[in-house]
Structures are given as structure tokens and as C-alpha cells.
Amino acid sequence: MNSFIDVQKLLKSFGVFVYLGDRDSDILLMEEEVKELYKNNLISTDEFQKALLILRTEKKS
Template sequence: MNNLYDVMQLLKRYGTIIYTADKKADLHLMEEEIRELYRLQFITAKEFSSALLILRSEQNKI
């Protein structure tokens, strides 16, 4: 994963599409969903850490 689009595609693969028109809220919801996918062992530790890094990076840009 290299960017936010890749994180969104990962979530989409599991049926999750997040868009609330509030980017900060979107990033928070995406992080919660990524954590849940990892907790349920749907994604690997590498995917989890990459996604969190990307989401945190995007949050810092706001």
C-alpha cells in the first residue's frame, strides 16, 4: 500500500465504503475499520501497519 486510495481499496474489498464529506471523520472511521479487520484476522500485520501509517500521515496533513 502506498496511499489513501490503496487503503480505500482494501476496505472496499471487504465491503466497506466510507464517505461522509468530512475528511477527518472519514479517516477516523477508516482507522476503526482497519483495526476491526485486523482484530478479526482478515488482514495481515503488514497490511494493518501500512494502512495505519498512511491514515496517520493523512490525518497530519489536515
């Protein structure tokens, strides 16, 4: 996982589609969804960390 699109694909694989029309809101909601997936042991620690790093980097852009 190397890009924002990869995070979207990860979420999509669990049936999670995020589009609120506002990029910052999308990123915040995606962060919450990734945290929920991790909390429910659906993704690995490595996937969780990479996804959050990518999302937080996108937030700064």
C-alpha cells in the same frame, strides 16, 4: 499499499465504503474499520501497519 486510495481499495474489497463528507471523520472511521479487520484476522500485520501509517500521515496533512 502506498497511498490513501490503496487503503480505500483495501476496505472496499471487504465491502466497506466510507464517505461521511468530512475528511477527518472519514479517516477516523477508516482507522476503526482497519483495526476491526485486523482484530478479526482478515488482514495481515503488515497490511494493518501500513494502512494505519498511511491514515495517520493523511490526518496530519
